[in-house]
Amino acid sequence: MKRSLRSLSLPLLLFLFLLASVAFRSVIFPSFLFCQSYPQNRNIYIDAPLLSLSLHEPADSSLQTDIFDLLQASLESFDTIGGKYRTFSLWRGISSDESVRPRSLARIRLPVRTGTRYPPDRRVILPLFRHSLATWARSHNAELSFSVMSELTQLVKRPIEIFNGLKDSSEPYSTCAVVGNSGILLGSNHGELINSHEFVIRLNNARVTGYVRDVGSKTSLSFVNSNILHLCTRRVGCQCHPYGENVPIAMYMCQPRHFLDYVVCNSSHKAPLLITDPRFDNLCARITKYYSLKRFAYSTGLSPTRWNETHDETTFHYSSGFQAVMLALGICKRVSSFGFGKIKSAKHHYHSNQKAELDLHDYEAEYMIYQDLIKQPKTIPFLAGFRAPPLVFYH
Numbered sequence: 001m002k003r004s005l006r007s008l009s010l011p012l013l014l015f016l017f018l019l020a021s022v023a024f025r026s027v028i029f030p031s032f033l034f035c036q037s038y039p040q041n042r043n044i045y046i047d048a049p050l051l052s053l054s055l056h057e058p059a060d061s062s063l064q065t066d067i068f069d070l071l072q073a074s075l076e077s078f079d080t081i082g083g084k085y086r087t088f089s090l091w092r093g094i095s096s097d098e099s100v101r102p103r104s105l106a107r108i109r110l111p112v113r114t115g116t117r118y119p120p121d122r123r124v125i126l127p128l129f130r131h132s133l134a135t136w137a138r139s140h141n142a143e144l145s146f147s148v149m150s151e152l153t154q155l156v157k158r159p160i161e162i163f164n165g166l167k168d169s170s171e172p173y174s175t176c177a178v179v180g181n182s183g184i185l186l187g188s189n190h191g192e193l194i195n196s197h198e199f200v201i202r203l204n205n206a207r208v209t210g211y212v213r214d215v216g217s218k219t220s221l222s223f224v225n226s227n228i229l230h231l232c233t234r235r236v237g238c239q240c241h242p243y244g245e246n247v248p249i250a251m252y253m254c255q256p257r258h259f260l261d262y263v264v265c266n267s268s269h270k271a272p273l274l275i276t277d278p279r280f281d282n283l284c285a286r287i288t289k290y291y292s293l294k295r296f297a298y299s300t301g302l303s304p305t306r307w308n309e310t311h312d313e314t315t316f317h318y319s320s321g322f323q324a325v326m327l328a329l330g331i332c333k334r335v336s337s338f339g340f341g342k343i344k345s346a347k348h349h350y351h352s353n354q355k356a357e358l359d360l361h362d363y364e365a366e367y368m369i370y371q372d373l374i375k376q377p378k379t380i381p382f383l384a385g386f387r388a389p390p391l392v393f394y395h
């Protein structure tokens with residue numbers, strides 16, 4: 001071990017240095033390590049500023065305020081329409097600042113299922129609400145790391161296996177299919193191929209009835225965002241199961257007040273209702289922002305600091321499809337993706353007539369990430385230490 005450094009050749013030293021910087025996720029040589037596949041162009045600012053810009057989250061301070069207010073809030077409930085509905089309201093607690101009036105921070109109205117304990121009593125809901133929100137908020141503030149990727153089997157696969165009465169195994173699923181909602185699926189005949197995967201993930205409760213030949217019928221996990229669950233709370237028993245009540249749901253939390261919906265629905269759901277780990281959310285957010293900044297700089301030749309002139313920084317977000325692919329990479333040995341991408345002649349969604357894309361997503365940037373996940377996953381910032389399994393996109 002005492003070998004002198006001088007006896008090592010310079011290239012070897014350089015190599016070791018590079019290796020160390022990758023291992024420690026250092027940002028010493030970002031432009032060299034992360035951007036080798038893109039044309040060199042002096043007008044493009046692809047370097048450390050890009051990484052630091054991608055870490056910037058302007059919506060974070062208002063999120064912290066929301067969380068603080070919600071954790072202090074009181075919960076009231078009252079019945080309406082002859083006891084047919086029960087309304088729950090979270091009220092902002094008394095403030096030391098007298099000019100701040102109490103206001104409702106969240107409100108949901110649930111149909112009462114007579115003769116059952118649904119919806120639960122507010123004295124049951126409030127402590128569960130506070131506990132789950134506080135736990136989530138703590139994790140939200142955790143340090144950014146790709147290591148959460150290797151915890152996903154534990155966080156997602158394990159509860160599903162326990163629910164299915166299977167022996168707990170930390171082995172990833174052998175094959176997974178992520179079924180996106182793009183209109184390119186129509187006429188694809190991919191249904192049987194999709195069904196042949198061990199684990200099939202579907203997005204945002206997209207319908208399969210009537211489309212089985214193209215999209216398959218098997219669903220192992222329904223991946224949704226919490227806006228969808230919020231709509232489901234209007235139904236008796238929080239019915240949110242187009243694929244059957246035994247299909248587990250993994251949900252991304254869009255807003256912290258949706259923990260109210262979560263706690264109510266969790267009490268009535270048979271299958272697990274899982275919330276994506278905020279460390280995982282943050283990882284997805286940083287990666288997509290980095291690629292969006294990079295694409296902006298690359299396609300316009302402008303400084304990435306001007307990215308916010310074409311994107312609303314406070315609403316910019318990765319798509320559910322992106323997070324579902326990332327999730328699959330964490331819990332599967334091989335991942336196939338269907339229904340991602342768009343062509344002019346195809347509908348936006350196979351199951352709806354929605355025309356426009358939501359401009360809070362940057363799908364083009366996400367396609368760039370998929371390319372790198374397939375060809376050079378090690379070059380993806382924040383993910384450098386993760387061993388991505390093989391990923392294939394079907395068109």
Ligand SMILES: *[C@@H]1O[C@H](CO)[C@@H](O)[C@H](O)[C@H]1NC(C)=O
Nearest residue numbers: 128129132263266267272273
């Ligand atoms: C959600 O439901 C599951 C299963 O019933 C339970 O184990 C878990 O503690 C619940 N979580 C909350 C926050 O209520």
Ligand SMILES: *[C@@H]1O[C@H](CO)[C@@H](O)[C@H](O)[C@H]1NC(C)=O
Nearest residue numbers: 053056305306307308309313
């Ligand atoms: C856009 O971002 C830059 C640099 O991050 C910042 O200085 C500027 O104030 C932002 N502009 C808007 C309109 O938010």
